[in-house]
Amino acid sequence: MNIIELINLTKRYKGLRAVDSISLKVREGIVFGFLGPNGAGKTTTLRMMAGILQPSEGKIIINNMDLKENPEEIKRITGFIPDRPFIYEKLTGIEFLRFIGGLYGLKRVMDLEKRIMELLEIFELDHWCDELVESYSHGMKQRLVMCSALLHDPKVLIVDEPMVGLDPRGARLVKDIFRNEAKKGKTVFVSTHSLDIAQEICDEVAIIQSGRIIATGSPDELKRKAGVDGNLENVFLKLTEGSMLAHEKSLSAS
Amino acid sequence: MKNLFLLLSVRILAVKNGISSAEPGARKKAIVMIAVGLGFWTLMFVLSSRVLSYFRSTEIIGDILANYLLSMVFLTFFGLLIFSNIITSLSNLYLSNDLELCHSSPASLEEVFISRVIFTLFDSSWMVVIFGLPVMMAYGWVFKPGPLFYFDLFHLGLALAIIASAAGIFVTVVMVSIFPAQKTRDIIMIFMVFAVIALYLMFRLIRPERLVDPDTFFSIMQYVSVLEAPDHPFLPTNWITDVLWSHISRREGESNLLNIMLLWSTALALMVINIWMAGAVYFGGFSKSQEAKRRRAGKGFLDMAVRLMKKPMGDDDIGAILEKDVRIFFRDNTQWSQLLLLGALVAVYLYNFSVLPLERSAIRLDFLQNTVAFLNLGLASFVLASISVRFVFPAVSAEGRSFWIIRKSPLSIKRFLVGKYLIYIFPMLLLGEILIIATNRLLDVSLFMMILSSVTMFFSVFAIVSLGIGLGALYPRFKYENITQVSTGFGGLVYMIISALYMAVIIMLEAGPVYIFFNTDLYKRSITSGEWVMISGSFILVIAITLFTIYKPMKMGIEALKKIE
Numbered sequence: 100m101n102i103i104e105l106i107n108l109t110k111r112y113k114g115l116r117a118v119d120s121i122s123l124k125v126r127e128g129i130v131f132g133f134l135g136p137n138g139a140g141k142t143t144t145l146r147m148m149a150g151i152l153q154p155s156e157g158k159i160i161i162n163n164m165d166l167k168e169n170p171e172e173i174k175r176i177t178g179f180i181p182d183r184p185f186i187y188e189k190l191t192g193i194e195f196l197r198f199i200g201g202l203y204g205l206k207r208v209m210d211l212e213k214r215i216m217e218l219l220e221i222f223e224l225d226h227w228c229d230e231l232v233e234s235y236s237h238g239m240k241q242r243l244v245m246c247s248a249l250l251h252d253p254k255v256l257i258v259d260e261p262m263v264g265l266d267p268r269g270a271r272l273v274k275d276i277f278r279n280e281a282k283k284g285k286t287v288f289v290s291t292h293s294l295d296i297a298q299e300i301c302d303e304v305a306i307i308q309s310g311r312i313i314a315t316g317s318p319d320e321l322k323r324k325a326g327v328d329g330n331l332e333n334v335f336l337k338l339t340e341g342s343m344l345a346h347e348k349s350l351s352a353s
Numbered sequence: 354m355k356n357l358f359l360l361l362s363v364r365i366l367a368v369k370n371g372i373s374s375a376e377p378g379a380r381k382k383a384i385v386m387i388a389v390g391l392g393f394w395t396l397m398f399v400l401s402s403r404v405l406s407y408f409r410s411t412e413i414i415g416d417i418l419a420n421y422l423l424s425m426v427f428l429t430f431f432g433l434l435i436f437s438n439i440i441t442s443l444s445n446l447y448l449s450n451d452l453e454l455c456h457s458s459p460a461s462l463e464e465v466f467i468s469r470v471i472f473t474l475f476d477s478s479w480m481v482v483i484f485g486l487p488v489m490m491a492y493g494w495v496f497k498p499g500p501l502f503y504f505d506l507f508h509l510g511l512a513l514a515i516i517a518s519a520a521g522i523f524v525t526v527v528m529v530s531i532f533p534a535q536k537t538r539d540i541i542m543i544f545m546v547f548a549v550i551a552l553y554l555m556f557r558l559i560r561p562e563r564l565v566d567p568d569t570f571f572s573i574m575q576y577v578s579v580l581e582a583p584d585h586p587f588l589p590t591n592w593i594t595d596v597l598w599s600h601i602s603r604r605e606g607e608s609n610l611l612n613i614m615l616l617w618s619t620a621l622a623l624m625v626i627n628i629w630m631a632g633a634v635y636f637g638g639f640s641k642s643q644e645a646k647r648r649r650a651g652k653g654f655l656d657m658a659v660r661l662m663k664k665p666m667g668d669d670d671i672g673a674i675l676e677k678d679v680r681i682f683f684r685d686n687t688q689w690s691q692l693l694l695l696g697a698l699v700a701v702y703l704y705n706f707s708v709l710p711l712e713r714s715a716i717r718l719d720f721l722q723n724t725v726a727f728l729n730l731g732l733a734s735f736v737l738a739s740i741s742v743r744f745v746f747p748a749v750s751a752e753g754r755s756f757w758i759i760r761k762s763p764l765s766i767k768r769f770l771v772g773k774y775l776i777y778i779f780p781m782l783l784l785g786e787i788l789i790i791a792t793n794r795l796l797d798v799s800l801f802m803m804i805l806s807s808v809t810m811f812f813s814v815f816a817i818v819s820l821g822i823g824l825g826a827l828y829p830r831f832k833y834e835n836i837t838q839v840s841t842g843f844g845g846l847v848y849m850i851i852s853a854l855y856m857a858v859i860i861m862l863e864a865g866p867v868y869i870f871f872n873t874d875l876y877k878r879s880i881t882s883g884e885w886v887m888i889s890g891s892f893i894l895v896i897a898i899t900l901f902t903i904y905k906p907m908k909m910g911i912e913a914l915k916k917i918e
Binding site for chain 1: 676681755762
């Protein structure tokens with residue numbers, strides 16, 4: 100069953116098509132990698148899926164609901180981890196998580212304090228939970244945002260560049276968590292330009308370049324399509340190179 | 354020194370690019386801001402010219418007053434400049450994001466320091482120059498000094514700005530070498546608030562209104578002694594005042610060389626001392642400011658305050674917003690310390706009413722009391738709007754770069770804004786009613802006036818807060834270094850104008866009915882049916898305009914915030 104469906108999704112900024120009519124279907128219970136070079140439109144797509152940006156055209160269907168029609172219901176079942184963890188600096192870690200719990204109305208449906216402590220322990224922030232966020236390192240803030248995104252046990256986790264600022268131990272932890280979430284039937288939609296990560300944790304990937312999807316499938320399928328051996332990096336370079344040439348040709352022709 | 358020009362060119366390029374890549378609405382905003390600025394400039398010029406012309410026409414003490422005013426203007430600007438340089442240099446020398454890049458570049462420490470000193474001098478001084486210029490031009494217009502007045506004003510003004518800047522930077526560098534930069538900023542902000550409160554209270558309590566009423570003094574000597582400028586021969590403001598006054602009073606034969614030399618040698622010497630000191634301690638201070646400190650959150654009082662305020666809201670999403678906002682407010686020194694200013698403002702407001710010499714007026718006391726009470730409605734609302742522009746208007750922008758959390762959450766924008774509204778409405782209602790009831794009690798007004806003004810204030814607060822939240826959402830500013838910058842922008846100006854317009858309309862509409870009630874009471878007659886129609890019409894309009902002002906800004910704010918990207 101498809102849990103996420105993007106239909107002709109487009110985002111324009113002052114004439115520039117940052118995301119250009121992309122369509123995608125993502126199955127439930129997998130880790131889906133969204134790959135692309137810098138400036139390809141990954142973050143814009145993810146921010147539209149998280150309900151932070153409004154699409155210029157197209158639809159986002161999550162759990163059979165249209166994001167435009169049911170934004171609050173969808174936001175209740177999705178979690179979002181942005182690439183830059185801007186959070187309230189004058190709250191402590193635990194206060195920030197309680198605030199998120201309040202926004203999602205979790206006190207009524209679960210033992211919020213227990214859940215917060217569980218997550219803080221998993222992300223090794225329990226000793227820092229009474230400190231103000233302003234004293235946290237970038238990696239710690241990133242881990243705190245991950246706690247907040249998982250707090251309400253979302254069906255879909257949308258993650259933008261998850262490994263930025265994390266140490267190897269943190270990175271390992273995050274990869275394990277994503278795989279575990281998928282095993283539990285949750286869907287993780289993760290954007291990255293790190294091909295090692297995509298190869299290691301993703302069941303399926305899509306490659307976006309200049310706002311357009313240029314390939315989708317499992318890592319093995321993509322290797323076959325591209326006709327290259329070896330790792331995903333070769334596939335990525337081959338596909339993006341071809342697409343770049345086509346893009347340049349169309350520009351020079353016009 | 355070639356890197357110095359490179360470091361300076363970054364700022365020039367940023368300004369140039371900022372202008373060329375401005376969004377479509379930015380030009381309109383700039384035009385409005387320039388128009389308001391020019392209006393203010395003209396007003397200051399006209400007022401200063403009138404005051405100086407009056408002084409000039411007054412024998413014996415006229416010149417003393419004009420000299421006193423000149424000295425006070427320079428002393429005030431000099432003090433403001435020093436404070437402004439302390440705060441600005443903290444950002445420019447220690448806290449700016451681009452400092453890491455500058456310090457990791459091959460530019461020398463002196464080059465980085467001097468470039469930042471120039472930024473600080475400019476950032477701190479331009480506002481004072483703009484506000485000071487109309488006053489100085491008024492001196493030129495009224496006293497018609499020679500061209501040397503303008504030449505000396507220009508270069509000595511620059512020297513004075515350099516001295517203030519160097520003094521401010523000196524204080525900052527010394528303080529940061531003792532405390533971390535972040536803590537220094539907190540200490541200075543709190544100190545500044547206390548200093549402003551002390552100055553404000555001191556100024557009010559010496560009752561400057563007595564100066565326009567010399568009858569209250571026993572002799573002219575006593576009056577003149579009150580006017581002795583708090584200046585000192587060692588103060589640079591004294592040197593510049595002396596030079597400019599010699600042009601104004603046309604004592605051209607007098608040599609100003611000593612004062613001019615004193616100003617420029619002090620400015621240059623302080624610059625050299627600062628550069629020398631920077632070589633010794635600046636980098637150590639910068640390095641210390643980069644170290645993250647474990648900062649414990651205050652408990653006890655804050656927990657209690659949050660529990661108390663959250664009680665009526667419950668544990669839902671709006672309760673969560675309230676709890677967050679209260680905690681952040683009391684942990685941010687730049688925010689809570691403003692409450693002290695607010696306290697001083699209210700205290701002086703009430704004090705002013707307690708010393709109003711109404712009994713000395715030729716007009717009937719009860720009529721005057723009630724008229725003042727009616728006008729006070731507008732004044733109190735203006736005070737409330739000024740407080741609101743500082744606290745309520747930035748409520749949405751206060752989310753800062755963390756606004757994505759609200760956008761991502763299941764909380765709708767409408768509910769988010771309603772939450773913000775509920776947080777501010779109760780304290781503002783309390784404050785509004787305290788202001789109006791306390792001043793009415795001091796004025797000893799009639800029961801009718803007491804009821805009318807407290808009911809009007811009650812409903813006006815709903816409109817004033819709605820304007821604050823709604824326009825705050827319409828003109829949000831999520832990227833700022835200090836939340837106080839939000840209130841002083843274009844949106845804050847629009848808010849103040851619309852709030853003043855709203856109150857002016859309400860007061861004009863209520864003036865008719867109030868006049869009728871007073872007249873009927875005075876002449877002991879009953880209200881005619883035509884008057885009843887007029888009274889009902891006025892109050893219906895007041896209600897309609899208030900409801901519209903409550904509804905429309907919130908609606909516009911919700912729509913605007915939904916479109917924010």
